Amino acid sequence: MASDDGTGEFVRDPLGVAERITADGSSPWPVEAGRYRLVGARACPWANRVIITRRLLGLEDVISLGIAGPLHDERSWRFHLDPGDVDPVLGIEYLRAAYEKAIPGYDEGVTVPAMVEVSSGKVVTNDYAALERDLATQWRALHRDGAPDLWPDPDAIERIGEGIFHDVNNGVYKCGFASSQAAYERAYWALWARLDELSEHLATRRYLVGDTITQADIRLWVTLVRFDAAYHGHFKCNRQKLTELPVLWAYARDLFGTPGFGDTIDIDQIKQHYYGVHTSINPTGVVPLGPDTADWLVPHGREELGGRPFGDGTPPGPPPAGERVPAIG
Incomplete structure (x- = not known):
């Protein structure tokens, strides 16, 4: 997932299969209903971005969803929540198998999200930014x-x-995986400077860009929703909790209650992943019981700022039965 540049700073590894799926013929992979399976994980913010995008756009019947469990080892993300520890569509236990089908001898990072061609079992792309766009x-x-x-x-x-x-999505990782005090402090101050800036920006407007939900909101929210459960303590991003930041906390609750956001989140899996997998940071593997998730349901009052969550569109319907997450509260 990362390397050290010699200064103790976390450096995110490059993507191993940075292809695209397009409708305009600009890539080898065409848009086609039923051809691909999106593999994500409830724990992972990068996967969460694409899962939310898929939900909001109503692509559930077009692109199937496989969910890797929160725990994995050096072999990669594993389908340990599925019967027999095997993805029911791809027929594999470890996601690495799909990467190795795409690139024999593959030795880069095995990450989610990954879009897999169902017929061949090959990973097509793990470029999360290109996927959501x-x-x-x-x-x-x-x-x-x-x-x-x-x-x-x-x-x-x-x-x-x-x-x-x-400063935020990757910034929390820069704090958590820094291996020198100086690198940690650089990341810490950059994170909080950016969060303060975003808080000021959102104090008078409901969403980050214009008066509707955009991809920018999805990008910020996936980090905010994990902040108190993982990043505040586990990654040492502890100037304040999200619940102590009035604007960002209300903004995060507003989106949590918006169809397509909170209904993709499993806080228990988030904690199991961060505290159970990052043994260099938490060698005991003990998973905290808090925080209290009922607070996510407290009224936020952001409607007073106006805005139209879906613009000229409509909210997505309920998640498919097989994709529902435990209720908060």
């Missing part, structure tokens, strides 16, 4: 009726998303 744009012909436009202003979304990626 292409689901919103290249797959448009297969969106549900009433699907929102998640990319109404690409330049603004990418501009604000760049800072969110470096």
Whole structure:
């Protein structure tokens, strides 16, 4: 997942299969209903971004979803929540098998999300940023009726998303996996400077870009929803808890209650993954019991800022029966 650049700073490894699935013929992989299976994990924020995008756009019947469990070893993410520890569609126990079918002798990182071609069992791409962008744009012909436009202003979304990626999404990992005090402190101060900036930005507007939910909100939210359960303590991002940040806490609760967001989250799996897998940080493997998740249901009051969550579209319907997560509270 990462390397050390010699200064003790966490450096995220490059993606191993950075392909694209397109409708315009610009890649070898065409948009096609039923051809691909999205493999994610409830624990992983990068996978969560694509899972939310798929939900909001109503692509559940177009792209099937496989869920790797929260625990894995050096061999890769594992389907230990499925009967017989095997993905029922791909027929594999470890996701690494799909990477090795795509690239024999594959020795890069095995990450989620990964889009897998069902017929061949090969990973097509693990480029999460391209996946969420292409689901919103290249797959448009297969969106549900009433699907929102998640990319109404690409330049603004990418501009604000760049800072969110470096200082928040990846920033919490830079804090947690820093191997020197100096590297940790650089990441810590960058994280909190960015969160303070985002808090100020959101104090007078409901969403990050325009008056509707966009991909920028999805990017920020997946880190916020994991903050108190994992990043505050486990990754030492402990200036304050999310619950102590009035604007960001209300913003996060607003999105949590929005169809397509909170219904993709399993807090227990999040904690099991971070505290159970990162043995260099938590060698005992003890998983904390808190925090109290009922607080996510407290009214947020953000409606007063206006905004139209889905723009001219509509909310997605309930998740498919096989994709439902435990209720909060």
